[in-house]
Amino acid sequence: MNEPLAPSESNAEVKRYARRDFIKKALFAVAGLLVPQTLVASKELEGAPEWVLADGYKPGEHYWAMGIDTRKCIGCGRCVEACKTENNVPREPFYFRTWVERYRINADGETFVDSPNGAIDGFPDDPTDKNVMRTFFVPKLCNHCDNPPCVQVCPVGATYKSPDGVVLVDQDYCIGCRYCIQACPYGARFLHPVTKTAEKCTFCYHRITKGLLPACVEACPTQARVFGEVRRKASPLQRFLRMNRIGILKPYLNTKPKVFYANLDGEVN
Amino acid sequence: MENVFNQIQGFIYPNEFELHWSILIVVYPYITGLVAGAFILASLVKVFKVKELQPVYRLAMVTALAFLLVAPLPLLAHLGHPSRSFEIFMTPNTRSAMAMFGFVYAWYLMAVLLLEIWFDYRRDLILWAQKERGLQKQVHRLVSLFSSDVSEPAMRFDRRAVRAITIIGIPSAFLLHGYVGFIFGSVKANPWWSSVLMPIVFLFSAIVSGIALVLLIYMIVTPMRGAQIDMSCLDKLASFLFYAMVVDFSLEILDFVHRIYESEESIDILGQLVSGRLFVSLVVIQLLIGMIVPLAAIVLVKLFRFPAELRRTLYFLSAILVQVGIFSTRWNVVIGGQLFSKSLRGLTTYKMSIMGIEGLASAIVLLLLPVVILSVLLRILPPWPEARNPMETAADATR
Numbered sequence: 121m122n123e124p125l126a127p128s129e130s131n132a133e134v135k136r137y138a139r140r141d142f143i144k145k146a147l148f149a150v151a152g153l154l155v156p157q158t159l160v161a162s163k164e165l166e167g168a169p170e171w172v173l174a175d176g177y178k179p180g181e182h183y184w185a186m187g188i189d190t191r192k193c194i195g196c197g198r199c200v201e202a203c204k205t206e207n208n209v210p211r212e213p214f215y216f217r218t219w220v221e222r223y224r225i226n227a228d229g230e231t232f233v234d235s236p237n238g239a240i241d242g243f244p245d246d247p248t249d250k251n252v253m254r255t256f257f258v259p260k261l262c263n264h265c266d267n268p269p270c271v272q273v274c275p276v277g278a279t280y281k282s283p284d285g286v287v288l289v290d291q292d293y294c295i296g297c298r299y300c301i302q303a304c305p306y307g308a309r310f311l312h313p314v315t316k317t318a319e320k321c322t323f324c325y326h327r328i329t330k331g332l333l334p335a336c337v338e339a340c341p342t343q344a345r346v347f348g349e350v351r352r353k354a355s356p357l358q359r360f361l362r363m364n365r366i367g368i369l370k371p372y373l374n375t376k377p378k379v380f381y382a383n384l385d386g387e388v389n
Numbered sequence: 390m391e392n393v394f395n396q397i398q399g400f401i402y403p404n405e406f407e408l409h410w411s412i413l414i415v416v417y418p419y420i421t422g423l424v425a426g427a428f429i430l431a432s433l434v435k436v437f438k439v440k441e442l443q444p445v446y447r448l449a450m451v452t453a454l455a456f457l458l459v460a461p462l463p464l465l466a467h468l469g470h471p472s473r474s475f476e477i478f479m480t481p482n483t484r485s486a487m488a489m490f491g492f493v494y495a496w497y498l499m500a501v502l503l504l505e506i507w508f509d510y511r512r513d514l515i516l517w518a519q520k521e522r523g524l525q526k527q528v529h530r531l532v533s534l535f536s537s538d539v540s541e542p543a544m545r546f547d548r549r550a551v552r553a554i555t556i557i558g559i560p561s562a563f564l565l566h567g568y569v570g571f572i573f574g575s576v577k578a579n580p581w582w583s584s585v586l587m588p589i590v591f592l593f594s595a596i597v598s599g600i601a602l603v604l605l606i607y608m609i610v611t612p613m614r615g616a617q618i619d620m621s622c623l624d625k626l627a628s629f630l631f632y633a634m635v636v637d638f639s640l641e642i643l644d645f646v647h648r649i650y651e652s653e654e655s656i657d658i659l660g661q662l663v664s665g666r667l668f669v670s671l672v673v674i675q676l677l678i679g680m681i682v683p684l685a686a687i688v689l690v691k692l693f694r695f696p697a698e699l700r701r702t703l704y705f706l707s708a709i710l711v712q713v714g715i716f717s718t719r720w721n722v723v724i725g726g727q728l729f730s731k732s733l734r735g736l737t738t739y740k741m742s743i744m745g746i747e748g749l750a751s752a753i754v755l756l757l758l759p760v761v762i763l764s765v766l767l768r769i770l771p772p773w774p775e776a777r778n779p780m781e782t783a784a785d786a787t788r
Contacts, residue, residue, distance in 0.1 A: 139546075214406035221400075233400035233734055258403075269578060275487035276476040295476060296469015298409040305578035307402025307731055311409065316469030372717050373577055389732055 177329040179283040184323055185350045185378035186337070187360035188259055190385065192344035195220055195257035197239040202339035204240065206324060213237040215310050217321040218261035218336050223387055227251035232385050258388050259345065261336070262287060262308040262321035263377030265368060270300035270309065270318075279318060285350070285378060286325055291317045305370050323347070350378065398661075399735025408739045411747040413463040418459045418569045418591065418756050419719045423759075424700050425566035425592070426599015427453040428502065428558060433629065435555040441625035447772030448610075449603045450506050455763035457498055463755050466746050486572050493568050501561045507532075509546045511769055512539050516778040528769060566595040573722060580655035580733075581662070581726040593637040598715040600630045601708040606763070608705050616773070620697050627704050630711070631687045638680055658733045661706070666728050667771040668734060671721045679714010683707035690776050 172178050203209060205216045219238035224246060225231050236243065241259075246255075264287050271279050273289060278293035279300050289300075294317035301309040302317060312319040324334035328347075332338075337345045348357030360382065367384030368377045381388075394406070431449035433439045465471050478495075481488035514533035518526050567588040573579075574587025604626045611618050648656065663671055686707045690700050724739050742748040 144645075187404075193449055214403055216403045219403050231734075233732070235400070235403055238403045268578075273485050273487060273576075274482055275485045275490070276473070277482040293473070293476065294470065295473040297464075297467070297487065299485075299572075301404075301409050302727075303576055303578055305731055307404045310404040310407065311469060362576075 123267065129187050173329055175330055179329075182284040183349060183351045184328060184347070185264070185357055185380065186261070186323070186334075186367075187346040187348075187357050187364075187380045187382065189344050189346075189360075189364065189382040190258050190388075191383045192342045193220065193257040194213070194261055194342055194344075195222055195239060195243050196341065197242045198339045198341060199259060199336035199345065200238050200240040200329055202335040205325075206335035207322075209319075212313075213240075217308075217319070218259060221258045221260060221388075222246070222255070223258065223385065224248070224255040225253045225385075225387055227253045238267070254385075256385060258381070258384075259336075260306065260308070261379060262304075263306055263375065263379045264321075264323065266376035266378060267374060269303040269305065269373075269375060273299045274301040275299065282325075286323050286328075286368055288322055288325060289318050289320060291315055293346070294318050305327075315341050391417055396738040397653075397731070397735060398737075400732060401730035401735040401737050402732055405737060408724070408737070409725055410727060411467065411469050411739075412724075412741055412749060412752045413467045413712050413747055413755070415716070415719045415723045416752050417460065417463040417718050418566075418723070419598070420456050420463070420755075420759065421566055421569050422591065422595030422598050422715065422719070423602050424453045424460060424497075424519045424599070424696055425562040425595040426597065426601075427603050428562045429596050429598070430554045430603055430626075431564075431628070435552055436559065439625065441619075441621045442629075444619045444622045444774050445603055445607050445626065447509065447770070448607060449599075450502070450541070451766045451770055451772050452603055452606060452763060453599075453682070454506060455766055456759040457494075458762055459755060459759045461490075461494060462758070463752075466755075467749060485574055486568070489568060493565055497561050497565045498601075498692065501554060501558040503560060505551055506770070507534070508550040508554065511536060511547055512544060512775070515539055523756050532693075532769060561648050563592060564729060565682050567592050573726065578731055579726050580653065581659060581729070582722070584644060584650050586640060586647075587722075590637070590640045590644065593633060593640055594715050594718050596633040597630065597637050597711060597713070600626060601711040601715075604630065604704060605708045608701065608708075610767070613775070616775075618701065620700070623701065623704060627690065627700075627707075628710070631684070631691070634687075634711070638684065655733055658729045658736070661736060662725065665727050666738070667721055670717050671725070674712050675717040675721055678710055679717055680711075683710045683714070725732060 133222075167199075174358070197220055200216065200219055204211065207217060209215055209217055216238040219235050219240075220360075221233055221235045222239070222243050223231065223233055226248075227250070230250070231248075234243075234246075243257075248335045264285060266281075266285070268279075268281060268287050271281055274280075274294075275297060276293060276295055278295065279287065279289045281287050296311065296316045297327075298311055298318065301311065309318055309320045311317070324332070325337075327334060333347050335346075337347045346356050348355035348360075350357060350361075352358060361380060364382035366380045366381060366382060370377075370389060397406075427449045430442070431446050431453065434442045434446040465474055468474055477488055477491045481491070511533055514529050516535055516539065518529040518533065521529065545605070570588030570591030573582040573591075574584050576582045604623070607626070608618060608623070648659065653691045683706075689695075690703055727737075728739065729736050744750050
């Protein structure tokens, strides 16, 4: 049984096993190189709820959302102007963190929508000979979804949901692949023409972490926008959510938006 | 941008004025499709023992390699920050489909294609190097990784390795291109893309384009080097092209019928898209010129016993039309999916620039680059049957 192998054969056997061994080790080495980064990154994030930012702001203690009453919006566009100024959003008419849409639903059921330059200068008159059934304005912005498709698709994790529920983009990390822009069902994202990274509403994160309101909320003359905590009883947002019938945009996509609309019309999408 | 404003129909979200995925992202799935298709063609020889295709086995492998090397370039050129692309490897977001790109690509290149080519060519590389001198000898020694063992057990190992890699390679090729389809098919925000059929449609269109490409290259290069085209091989190629096209066509029709029958809220805007802005590229080029005409041509060849000369002409023209059709397919997916607003209330337009990194010119360069690489590879790794070193034993002849 234990006959020695012929010299030439044993040589080949040894070689074969050496090669197999080499391949095995090489594969392990390559795989091993990739493991630490992934582990370190996920370990870091576990501690996120405990973070303390400048001014003693603790993201883990808040959960932000916005309420918008479409019946209060007068389409003046002050929020759009305030947002562009506050956040240095490029002035061209195709970069918006927030914008306002105007809906006109005719008696024949036809719906007309427009948003000239995001309504930054309000709306021009809408002369129509059609019989108008109803008409209203709808401010739009990033919905800071609880189940954000943009965060899911980002290949490097440059866009993320912070512990306080705000969806943010790391400008130093974004590779500019624009998959998040494609994945957002609300058209809330754009590629910044200078930084070449994805951009969107941050709920004015630099302001809310200092206890201030987002610029659009501050500028709204009719208080159509309400900003606050979802989980705190005594917040204006909680009152807004208690007192109104609430709708969200594209609920069938299961993105779980955190921008809540009062009196939302079924035509809005 | 002025022009774009004028061509908008209905309402689009303000941020949608800019089209985000340009012609380079059309080129990317087109090229990866060619890679996957060519590889699957090659695997027909090794795994499914289709003897007639033996003359194009190595050609298909080398073609796949040439195109695979270029596949990441359009993506890289398209990034806002190409210098940060390595982050996809270093800190991938494991929940992102796109983050898989690096791993799928690296796996396919290193563990499948390069390895299979190396094992398959190893013996020939060693024997070529023995007869050669100068630079060519050194190149062949380097490519063989300085191996020198051509003993019978070593050859046996090589053959088993090639077979094993091919068997792993088929699902890998499916993964490579199915994954590209998944990138689009999983975007729930976009009703034109969001479809579970997308990866499968991508896969079969990939097989179609890959077979057609190898057929084209075989028909162009063989006369160029003064050799005879093997008609039984060509007929077999055309047959497999035909089968793949039938499946691909059926899937596309299924997708079409399913959409119309379900008639979801997006159907109005998609109907406008197909009958308007995509009519030429989808109905005329993709379906009629790229699918129905070549299908009919191959059916004719199969029904009637045409002389070899006519068969060759028909195959050649069909394969060209198929390439045009599949490129159009990629166009209709990538660009078509961005021509309508996610508000489902309007249509926009794509103004392709000619120059610039995301323009037509760079797309053409990226499409020609694999051909250049292929012509170099054909010199280093000649895939021709007569370049093979004859086998000594009878057992080898069945290879």
